[in-house]
Amino acid sequence: MNVLDSELALADLLQAGYEPVDDSQHADVILFNTCSVRQHAEDKIYSALGRLKHIKRQRPGTIIGVLGCMAQRERQTILHRAPHVDLVVGPGQLARLPELIRRVEAGEGPIVELSLDRRADAHGTVRASFLQHDPPRMAAVRPIRQQAMVRIMFGCDKFCTYCIVPAVRGPEQSRPAEKIVAEVRRLAEDGCLEVTLLGQTVNSYRDTSGERPVALADLLAELNEIEGLRRLKFVTSHPRHITTDLICAVRDLPKVSPYLHVPAQSGSDRILKRMRRGYTAGRYREMLSEIRVAIPEAAVTSDFIVGFPGETEEDYRQTVELLSESRFKNSFIFKYSPRPKTKAVELYEDDVPDKIKRQRNNELLAIQNAISLEDAQAWVGRQAEILVEGPSKAARKKRGDDETIQLVGRTVCDRIVVFDGRQELTGTILPVTIEKVDAFTLFGRADPSRASRQAESR
Ligand code: SF4
Structure with missing residues (x-):
């Protein structure tokens, strides 16, 4: 999602007359598009901002901006910790970036432009404050013309207890299917062969703006007809929204890749409940088995968090069991990182020692790597x-x-x-x-x- 946000921001700035430079030493504007999912990512931004102090001293006119999720989460704190920053822009305000830079150039800085706090106002008002941003696509700012990401949704309403995303990216909003189809058609006309549809929970996509609601399976069917387009992928899927219709769409539509990223997060029902994931390990297994029966060649990948508050050895063993039997192509495994303003921080003590978190992380990775290797070996000679x-x-x-x-x-x-x-x-x-x-x-x-x-x- 952040890579796409950066691409769209860069395209906006090019259209506004800015040019990229190779080295921040020569830049008039330096922007960081940030992530808030883990503390480590935010620490890195503060270090990078610290290193820019001397540029600001040498060339006080240089504009330094912090964009994205960390901007929305940290708000004014960024200006307290890094007073040489001129611009703090949340992910729901990126559409206004060129205008905001012009205002700083005109001497109005520092500017902090954020969407409303989810808890501070009525749902509709908060949603309206997260502006949709779908500017015309520019092939020149993508690594290659033939691949593109297309956002089909903004925000998330799931509120998993460990996750900061619903707070910083706002309420879930699906883009109108018509707009998405038009965007993908233009991309294909411009030589794009592979499109990856993006959403925090991409398979809960539902456009209700037309006569009939459009779900992800319907959208895929429409996109599958676009001439010139060869491949369609979508990430990230939530286990609760993997429907039979969606599985059939992946199986039957020739352009849709048999690839599903469906994070399990844990194999313990007790921990899944604490995480408020909305499913049990048994339900996850049933969903996976439906995918395996319908699409035996499908590559399924997952995410896991180890060391979530209260995770006992027994809970962790259940995760090992789920991962071992699920034969994921690969899994992204993370140590639990407490994020301020999440429910997990309010409700639970971060009580699993870091040493145990590290051990569990390494062991799970080793099991997954052995599975990934076996899975890859089946490709030799093919x-x-x-x-x-x-x-x-x-x-x-x-x-x-x-x-x-x-x-x-x-x-x-x-x-x-x-x-x-x-x-x-x-x-x-x-x-x-x-x-x-x-x-x-x-x-x-x-x-x-x-x-x-x-x-x-x-
Ligand atoms: S589904 Fe859960 S983990 Fe994924 S973005 Fe939403 S709150 Fe975060």
């Missing part, structure tokens, strides 16, 4: 169709002028594939034969004649 995203990190570091470099791409199931080829292959969809794997990456070889035809047709 052909994967990948969308080439460009030079790999290693190739970018090397920066030689070899014609053949290491490239990286992604399968429909979001597996990362590395192979050697010409840079011109970037943005093409190509079959690659997998020769070896590790837990996170498939290493392959592109058919040389096909690859060279594709590169030349670019």
Whole structure:
């Protein structure tokens, strides 16, 4: 979500006449788009702001801004801790960014522009204060023209007790389906092959603005008809909203990737209840089994939090059990990080020692990595169709002028594939034969004649 917000903010600024520079030393405006999900992310921003003090001393006209979730959560505190900041803009106010920068340039700073606190006003008024931001898309600001993210919802109404997102990103709002279809159609006309639909709980999407309500499965069916578009993905799904209709849409619509990210968070009913996730481990298993029966080739990924307040060894063992039997393609595993203003902080003591959190995190990761490796090994000798995203990190570091470099791409199931080829292959969809794997990456070889035809047709 933040990557998309940054892309849209950059596009707005380019249209307003700003140009990007390579080095903050030469910038007139320096903006941080921030995350509040973990304390560590916020600490890093305060350190980065501290390092900019000298720029502000040398060039007092430089505008420094903090955007996004941390701005909405920390509010005036940012100006107290970093008085050289000129602009604090919440995620619901990003649509106004160019105007706000102009006002600081005109001497009005510092400016703090935030949406209303969720608890401070009526639901409708708070919702209206989180402005929707869907400016025209600009291929030049995306890493590659052929891939794009499209937001279909704003905010979240779930209020999981550990999570700050509903407070900082505001009430759930679905964008009208008509607007989304028009945006994806324009992207496809402009050469985009793969679109990832985004929402905090993307599968609770429901547009009620037209004659008939439109759910995610209906939206996917409409988008599937768009000419030129080859792949459709969506993240992040909430287990409670995985419906049979949605599973059938993923199974039956040829452009929809058989890839679902459905965070489980814990395998213990007691902890799931404390987290207010709204399902039990048994219900999660049933949902997963429905996916596996309908779409055996589906890649399912998950998130887990270890060390949530009150998590006993027995609770944790139940999480190990769920993760071990679920055969996720991969899982993102986090140590619980208490966030001020969340229910978990109000209700529970952060009572699992950090050492235990770390042990549980490492053990769970090791189990998941072994599963991911076995899952990847099944690919050896098979052909994967990948969308080439460009030079790999290693190739970018090397920066030689070899014609053949290491490239990286992604399968429909979001597996990362590395192979050697010409840079011109970037943005093409190509079959690659997998020769070896590790837990996170498939290493392959592109058919040389096909690859060279594709590169030349670019
Ligand atoms: S569903 Fe829960 S974890 Fe996900 S964004 Fe909403 S409150 Fe946070």
